[in-house]
Amino acid sequence: MAFDSVRTPAGKADQVLGGSVNYFSLAASLFTPIKIVAVVGEDFPLGHLDFLSKKNVDVTGVQVVKGKTFHWVGEYNSNMNEATTLATALNVFEHFDPKLPATHVDCPVVFLANIDPVLQQNVLDQMKTQEFVAMDSMNFWITGKPDDLKKTLKSVDLLCINEKEAFLLSDEKSLEKAAKKIQTMGPTTIIIKRGEYGSAVFTPTGVFLAPAFLIDDVIDPTGAGDSFAGAVVGYLAQNGVNRNMVKKDPAAWEQLIRRAIIYGTVMASFTIQEFSIGRLKTLTQEELMMRKEQFIKMISFGM
Amino acid sequence: MAFDSVRTPAGKADQVLGGSVNYFSLAASLFTPIKIVAVVGEDFPLGHLDFLSKKNVDVTGVQVVKGKTFHWVGEYNSNMNEATTLATALNVFEHFDPKLPATHVDCPVVFLANIDPVLQQNVLDQMKTQEFVAMDSMNFWITGKPDDLKKTLKSVDLLCINEKEAFLLSDEKSLEKAAKKIQTMGPTTIIIKRGEYGSAVFTPTGVFLAPAFLIDDVIDPTGAGDSFAGAVVGYLAQNGVNRNMVKKDPAAWEQLIRRAIIYGTVMASFTIQEFSIGRLKTLTQEELMMRKEQFIKMISFGM
Numbered sequence: 001m002a003f004d005s006v007r008t009p010a011g012k013a014d015q016v017l018g019g020s021v022n023y024f025s026l027a028a029s030l031f032t033p034i035k036i037v038a039v040v041g042e043d044f045p046l047g048h049l050d051f052l053s054k055k056n057v058d059v060t061g062v063q064v065v066k067g068k069t070f071h072w073v074g075e076y077n078s079n080m081n082e083a084t085t086l087a088t089a090l091n092v093f094e095h096f097d098p099k100l101p102a103t104h105v106d107c108p109v110v111f112l113a114n115i116d117p118v119l120q121q122n123v124l125d126q127m128k129t130q131e132f133v134a135m136d137s138m139n140f141w142i143t144g145k146p147d148d149l150k151k152t153l154k155s156v157d158l159l160c161i162n163e164k165e166a167f168l169l170s171d172e173k174s175l176e177k178a179a180k181k182i183q184t185m186g187p188t189t190i191i192i193k194r195g196e197y198g199s200a201v202f203t204p205t206g207v208f209l210a211p212a213f214l215i216d217d218v219i220d221p222t223g224a225g226d227s228f229a230g231a232v233v234g235y236l237a238q239n240g241v242n243r244n245m246v247k248k249d250p251a252a253w254e255q256l257i258r259r260a261i262i263y264g265t266v267m268a269s270f271t272i273q274e275f276s277i278g279r280l281k282t283l284t285q286e287e288l289m290m291r292k293e294q295f296i297k298m299i300s301f302g303m
Numbered sequence: 304m305a306f307d308s309v310r311t312p313a314g315k316a317d318q319v320l321g322g323s324v325n326y327f328s329l330a331a332s333l334f335t336p337i338k339i340v341a342v343v344g345e346d347f348p349l350g351h352l353d354f355l356s357k358k359n360v361d362v363t364g365v366q367v368v369k370g371k372t373f374h375w376v377g378e379y380n381s382n383m384n385e386a387t388t389l390a391t392a393l394n395v396f397e398h399f400d401p402k403l404p405a406t407h408v409d410c411p412v413v414f415l416a417n418i419d420p421v422l423q424q425n426v427l428d429q430m431k432t433q434e435f436v437a438m439d440s441m442n443f444w445i446t447g448k449p450d451d452l453k454k455t456l457k458s459v460d461l462l463c464i465n466e467k468e469a470f471l472l473s474d475e476k477s478l479e480k481a482a483k484k485i486q487t488m489g490p491t492t493i494i495i496k497r498g499e500y501g502s503a504v505f506t507p508t509g510v511f512l513a514p515a516f517l518i519d520d521v522i523d524p525t526g527a528g529d530s531f532a533g534a535v536v537g538y539l540a541q542n543g544v545n546r547n548m549v550k551k552d553p554a555a556w557e558q559l560i561r562r563a564i565i566y567g568t569v570m571a572s573f574t575i576q577e578f579s580i581g582r583l584k585t586l587t588q589e590e591l592m593m594r595k596e597q598f599i600k601m602i603s604f605g606m
Contacts, residue, residue: 174519197500198514209601211501211512216477258604296606298512301561303599 001038001062002093004276006083007075010219016276017048018072020113020136023223026280027230027267028111029056030288031238035104037061037123041069041092051281060101067092080221081195100126109237111229112156114138117149124155131242134158134233135187136225142169150185157243158236159187160229166192175200176207188246189257191232193225201261205250208258213269213295220275224268227280231267235260266292304341304365305396307579309386310378313522319579320351321375323416323439326526329583330533330570331414332359333591334541338407340364340426344372344395354584364404370395383524383575384498403429412540414532415459417441420452427458434545437461437536438490439528445472453488460546461539462490463532469495478503479510491549492560494535496528504564508553511561516572516598523578527571530583534570538563569595 004018021038028034035058042064049059070093073086098119105128112120112135120135135156141149142165149169153159159182161169170178179190179202190202196218198211239256246253266288270279307321324341331337338361345367352362373396376389401422408431415423415438423438438459444452445468452472456462462485464472473481482493482505493505499521501514542559549556569591573582 174517174521176517176519194500197497198512200514200517207517207601208604209501209514209517211503211514214477214479214503214510214512216479218477255605259606262604262606298510299602299604301511301565301602302558303562303565 001040001044002070002072004222005071005073006220006222006275008080008218008220009076009078010217011275013220013275015071017045018222018276019070020223020226022052022277023226023271023280024111024113024230024233025052025057026055026277026283027227027271028234028237029230030267030283030285031231031234031263032056034058034234034237035061035107037098037100037104039063039065039070039092039096039098041065041067044069058103061099061104063096063099065092069093074222076221080218083222098123098126106130108132109233109241110134111233112136112152113226114141117141117145117152121148121152121155124152131244132157132236132246134160134229134236136160136229137165137169139165139168153182153186156187157246158189158191158233160191160193160225160232162193162195162225166190176202188243189253191261193228195221195224198265199228199261201257203250203254203257204246206254208254208261210258210261210265211299213265213291213298215269215272218272221272222275223271223277223280227271228264228268230264232257232260232264235263262292262295263288266295269295304343304347305373305375307525308374308376309523309525309578311383311521311523312379312381313520314578316523316578318374320348321525321579322373323526323529325355325580326529326574326583327414327416327533327536328355328360329358329580329586330530330574331537331540332533333570333586333588334534334537334566335359337361337537337540338364338410340401340403340407342366342368342373342395342399342401344368344370347372361406364402364407366399366402368395372396377525379524383521386525401426401429409433411435412536412544413437414536415439415455416529417444420444420448420455424451424455424458427455434547435460435539435549437463437532437539439463439532440468440472442468442471456485456489459490460549461492461494461536463494463496463528463535465496465498465528469493479505491546492556494564496531498524498527501568502531502564504560506553506557506560507549509557511557511564513561513564513568514602516568516594516601518572518575521575524575525578526574526580526583530574531567531571533567535560535563535567538566565595565598566591569598572598 002019068091071089108131114136166178170181172178201208305322371394374392411434417439469481473484475481504511
């Protein structure tokens with residue numbers, strides 16, 4: 001959970017709601033009920049937690065502690081694919097120690113958002129059972145805590161990172177080689193996000209390439225990747241994903257993850273049309289389905 | 304027709320065969336017989352023209368004149384999507400005046416490669432009949448001869464340019480707006496090439512987004528766009544394209560151009576695997592079809 005202050009070629013927003021968990025949970029909750037773990041400071045608007053509750057998001061795992069909420073200050077220039085961080089105030093996030101409530105320890109599907117891989121592992125260790133683990137990470141952890149990251153990766157089924165991070169993690173310079181190398185580290189499936197150019201997904205049996213939905217007026221790319229992951233993982237959970245299925249029926253997994261990617265792509269296209277979680281807060285399933293149909297028309301061919 | 308001297312992260316090649324017409328014609332000739340118009344100097348290996356003849360390419364329109372062949376010197380750095388021109392020796396190309404032999408003036412499908420728009424128009428003016436005109440251009444002409452370019456564009460059905468050129472020509476910053484604006488200049492269909500990220504096609508009725516085929520070991524991107532266009536236009540010609548069909552049966556056109564794009568994408572993926580026209584010279588229809596099937600698997604989904 002975070003406050004973001006962000007400037008883009010389209011304008012700026014100060015101290016607005018952000019954070020991976022916000023984008024992820026609003027996206028995922030259109031597919032399945034979800035339970036979140038996060039930390040906020042005393043300055044956080046508790047009304048927002050009520051709002052999430054009404055949206056199918058269990059917020060009992062959100063710790064409200066003394067101090068200020070994490071604050072990210074960043075900007076996007078002409079290249080909307082890459083944010084420049086201007087300032088980061090960790091605040092209460094600095095001593096974040098995720099504690100899963102008893103109600104959270106047997107979720108079948110887990111998403112580990114981009115935090116310290118040691119904390120990601122701690123979360124997994126608290127789970128009694130889990131059938132499928134998805135994870136995000138970033139250059140900061142790849143270079144800063146490579147050993148911890150690689151340890152956590154061993155328990156991960158699906159890794160969702162961007163192109164540069166994939167190259168950094170694998171020490172390779174091309175997508176396929178990078179993905180194949182990361183697959184030897186644990187995750188059987190790697191989603192490589194390419195910003196406005198879409199994504200590439202590497203499974204045990206194939207490769208799926210998906211363009212991004214065309215958005216002419218991008219307002220703010222913040223949260224595109226998190227809401228993409230939210231829709232992907234939410235859709236997978238809704239369809240009963242588990243790692244046995246990935247192993248035993250790779251053809252079914254191939255089809256399931258491709259559909260999930262389509263939902264993720266469409267979800268991200270909404271996110272970037274407003275600052276903060278503005279668009280996600282009002283997004284309906286009908287709107288999502290309508291744009292999904294539009295997107296399918298854009299990438300279909302008869303051959 | 305050109306000699307290229309090119310350096311890429313994978314190595315270098317000196318004074319090798321290049322030029323749009325080489326890449327285009329070798330690609331197109333896998334689909335349909337083609338007739339070319341070009342100029343070379345006395346230093347050009349005439350054996351190469353014999354080679355093209357054997358490959359379904361009529362070279363009677365190639366002028367051999369006193370002087371040296373056009374020579375391009377360029378390099379690609381980490382960004383394989385963009386060449387840096389280090390030197391250009393126009394040589395015999397400086398006074399190129401394309402003259403169509405009598406056998407060339409009634410081709411149903413015409414491709415105007417990237418040259419001075421005044422010469423492109425001259426070629427069209429020499430045609431007795433043509434049923435479909437495709438064209439390429441570049442920033443040099445967009446900024447240098449905008450009025451001539453816009454005059455020629457009025458007779459063009461399909462424009463095939465890259466992303467930056469589309470933004471420059473339209474004075475827009477997003478793909479869809481750029482394409483819509485260029486459509487008002489003449490061409491009903493705009494293919495916007497996005498290098499390693501594929502292409503976007505705007506027709507009168509829709510948008511088609513195609514990723515690029517994944518190539519792990521790119522040797523030299525030179526000619527990717529020209530061979531892409533060669534396969535697209537060759538496939539269209541093979542399937543009897545004409546501008547009436549585009550107007551009267553937009554659904555059939557939508558399907559035809561999407562298939563053509565798939566062939567173009569696959570063709571370009573071969574081109575970049577060797578320097579010069581190395582890979583295209585030996586490429587067979589069987590290899591093309593096999594990779595087309597692979598590509599279709601990479602972009603298909605059941606939904």
